[in-house]
Amino acid sequence: MNQKSFFRRFRDSQIFWPLVAWIIILVFDAIIDPTFFKLGIIEDPTYGKHLYGNIVDIFNNGAPLMLVAIGMTLVIATGGIDLSVGAVIAISAAMGAVLINPALGNQLISNEILTKNATNTPLPIIILADLLAGTLCGLWNGLLVSRVKIQPMVATLILMVAGRGIAQLITNGQIMTIYYTPYFWFGNGYILGLPVSIYIVALILILGWALVRKTSIGLFIETVGTNARSAYYSGINEKNVKLFAYMFCGFCGAIAGLILSSYVHSADGNNNGLNYELDAILAVVMGGTMMTGGRFNLLASAIGAVVIWTFTVTVYHLGVPANALLAAKAILVLVVILLYSDYTRRFVNRITTKRRVAKHETSN
Known part of the structure; x- marks a missing residue:
């Protein structure tokens, strides 16, 4: 009985359908390519021995999308949306690159800079500037939504349009190549054989979980998303809750x-984080968070991002050209909509109910 109730709770949880979707894609990958799950160990002269394989690449390359999806979850849970996350990625990347480059973006990159594995700015300052730039972007969006009372789609559309221009202003319109080796550790380094990016995602996921499940913030977010007026009369500061959600999204x-x-x-102001806002929204919806706000699950959104990236890898395995990827994702969007429709939920409940009744009659 306990096992049945556990399965029923798991089936009704927000992580069930993302996991089902991921398993289906992985089974398909195993059919079309039996070596898809092959893992190996490679010796890297810079980072030592580490694992390599498709699964490792999915989590490593999908880490930025997982982070954005985690931040987007809180925004959507409040009943809002953030269309500027791709631009925030571009601004953050530009900020780091321009601090590494001694020319500070005011000159074309010289041969001396190309061959110099050094920077005038300490690495902690570079990281802090990256994080501060994104958080300030989230603060800007949050102020427009919570204080100025602009519709979230319109408010974040402003930074979505202007953000890439800001990134190009920071880099003086250049695609700035980074040659500072310590900076590469965050995207290319390994700890105990696994990519550093996976540990960063796990850390942010744990931090976010602790904030929303071990404090009252999560309850406030769900209350504001479900009924903002009721939250206001309950003594919840709706403005600060929304401001926090947008700042956390900018931080991610x-x-x-x-x-x-x-x-x-x-750092490329035009292409860094391109279309990430759309993938993040899809990942959050796939994780069971309603676009109208309310109940949310950070882990489910992260799994949704993994599903999207696994789907992307699968499409490339099938030989679909990169310029047709958006058309392929449209199919994924359609499948997600069908899975989360009321008809599908009623169909699944009807099947499970019939099975329980049949087992009960057989046992009697």
């Missing part, structure tokens, strides 16, 4: 920009 976007620019060794 800044870390994603740090990892992404570290991984690709460059």
Whole structure:
């Protein structure tokens, strides 16, 4: 009885359907490529021995999207949305690159800079500037939404449009290549054979879980998302709750920009974080968070991001060109909508109910 009730609770939890979707894609991958799950150990002259394989790459390359999805979850749970997370990634990456580059973006990158594995700015300051830039972007969005009372879609659309221009202003319109080796550790380093980015995601996930489940913040967020007026009359400061959600989203976007620019060794105001806002929204919806706000689950959103990245890898395995990836994702969006429809939920409940009744009649 306890096992049945556990399964029933698990089936009704927000992580059930993302896990089902991920397992289906992985089974498909195993069919089309039996070596898909193959893992190996490689000796890297810089970072030592570490694991390599498709699964490792999925979690490593999908780490920025997982981070953005975690931050986006709190925003959507309040009944809002953040369309600027891709631009925040670009701003954060540009901030780090321009601090590493001694020319500070005011000059074209010289041969001396290309061959010089050094910077005038200490690495902790670079990281702090990255995080501060993204958090300030979240603060800007939060102020527009919570204080100025602009609709979230319109408020964040402002930074979505202007953000990439800001990133290009920071880098003086250049695609800035980074040659500072210590900076590469965040996107390319390994700890105990696993990518550093996985540990960063786990740390942010634990931090976010502790904030929303071990303090009253999570309850406040769900209350504001469910009924903001009721939350106000209950004594909850709706403005500060929304401000916190947008700042946390900006903070997660800044870390994603740090990892992404570290991984690709460059900062490109036009392409860093491109379309990440759409993938993050899809990951959050796949994780069971309603677009109208309310109940949310950070782990489910992170799993949704893994599903999206696994799907991307699968599409490439099938030989689909990169320029057709968006069309392929449209199919994934359609499947997600069907899975979360009321008809599907009623169908699953009807099947499980019939099975329970049949077992009960058989036992009698």
